Amino acid sequence: MTERDGSARSAAPLSGAARALYARITRGEPVGPDDTGALGELVDWRLVTVDPDRPAVPIALDPQEAGRRRLADELRDMAARAARIAAIPDLGDELGLHFERAKWRSGSGSEFLAGREQVTARIGEAVDRAETEVLTALPAGPACEELLGETTDRDSRALARGVRLRTLFGDGVRDDAAAREWVTVMSARGTRFRTLLAPFQRCVVVDRRQAFISDHVVGGDPDRTAWHVMDRAFVAFVAEGFEDAWRRADVWYGDPRRAVPDDEAGRLTDRQREILIDTAAGVDQRITARRLNIGLRTLTKELAQLRARWGVSTLAALAYQWALSPERQRTTGRTGGETPA
Numbered sequence: 409m410t411e412r413d414g415s416a417r418s419a420a421p422l423s424g425a426a427r428a429l430y431a432r433i434t435r436g437e438p439v440g441p442d443d444t445g446a447l448g449e450l451v452d453w454r455l456v457t458v459d460p461d462r463p464a465v466p467i468a469l470d471p472q473e474a475g476r477r478r479l480a481d482e483l484r485d486m487a488a489r490a491a492r493i494a495a496i497p498d499l500g501d502e503l504g505l506h507f508e509r510a511k512w513r514s515g516s517g518s519e520f521l522a523g524r525e526q527v528t529a530r531i532g533e534a535v536d537r538a539e540t541e542v543l544t545a546l547p548a549g550p551a552c553e554e555l556l557g558e559t560t561d562r563d564s565r566a567l568a569r570g571v572r573l574r575t576l577f578g579d580g581v582r583d584d585a586a587a588r589e590w591v592t593v594m595s596a597r598g599t600r601f602r603t604l605l606a607p608f609q610r611c612v613v614v615d616r617r618q619a620f621i622s623d624h625v626v627g628g629d630p631d632r633t634a635w636h637v638m639d640r641a642f643v644a645f646v647a648e649g650f651e652d653a654w655r656r657a658d659v660w661y662g663d664p665r666r667a668v669p670d671d672e673a674g675r676l677t678d679r680q681r682e683i684l685i686d687t688a689a690g691v692d693q694r695i696t697a698r699r700l701n702i703g704l705r706t707l708t709k710e711l712a713q714l715r716a717r718w719g720v721s722t723l724a725a726l727a728y729q730w731a732l733s734p735e736r737q738r739t740t741g742r743t744g745g746e747t748p749a
Contacts, residue, residue: 611649
């Protein structure tokens with residue numbers, strides 16, 4: 409008899425036939441062949457005991473004691489059942505990890521895409537099936553003009569389904585008229601764009617379940633070949649790399665880079681030039697403020713004015729604009745500082 413059968417039998421109430429048989433036994437009446445089932449119930453309940461030498465004359469036991477024993481048995485069984493029930497969610501969580509890992513795997517986890525047409529087609533299929541989010545990082549900017557129309561249609565369909573699109577470009581794309589026009593159109597439709605001065609890796613991440621990365625294994629042209637990655641852990645790693653670059657990038661809506669008028673170039677003060685030199689060198693702002701004998705709040709205001717001057721939002725972009733500025737060629741007058749070119 410299994411544990412389940414035993415539990416079901418112990419939980420069954422005492423039948424009317426067993427109750428009647430118990431009364432007969434207490435009166436000393438003999439037990440017949442027809443009483444086998446009822447007698448078994450009484451024995452299970454420990455209301456009677458059977459002497460092997462006199463099986464036809466069972467001995468009645470105290471029903472109060474039998475009831476207490478029965479109650480103790482039922483409580484133990486109830487506690488065991490409660491423990492088994494409580495363990496069910498933990499079992500589901502434990503086995504669920506193995507099930508999810510099995511879902512995340514797909515073959516070897518990655519596939520080599522040998523040509524630009526194959527890469528473009530595979531990315532297009534993935535974006536067309538996207539459900540929540542597409543992250544795109546293109547250091548060199550968008551594809552050539554003949555592909556922009558197809559990309560516009562594909563991305564517009566994704567936006568219409570409620571998919572969130574974020575695209576990161578290298579800072580140089582702001583000087584590309586065709587790219588500015590395309591970004592202006594797609595920004596109005598809901599795509600979010602940013603540009604980053606620092607280098608970053610090209611990638612496309614779809615729903616954080618699959619990614620496309622440049623080939624650095626086969627040794628072909630990384631601009632024309634790629635890997636389609638489906639390993640969940642590595643896709644999460646690629647997505648986090650994108651997020652890190654995105655946090656450091658400048659928001660862009662397709663507007664042209666703001667040029668600084670020639671007559672504005674000579675308006676930097678010596679203190680502003682000193683601040684820009686330290687900023688480009690990565691000097692801590694507290695050290696700069698102490699060296700220039702100004703408060704940190706004053707330094708912060710100066711930096712805000714300088715960012716507004718060049719229309720940038722980050723210190724990295726400000727350092728880039730300073731590097732291109734004719735003001736950088738001026739002598740600062742500080743010991744060990746920059747000298748004229």
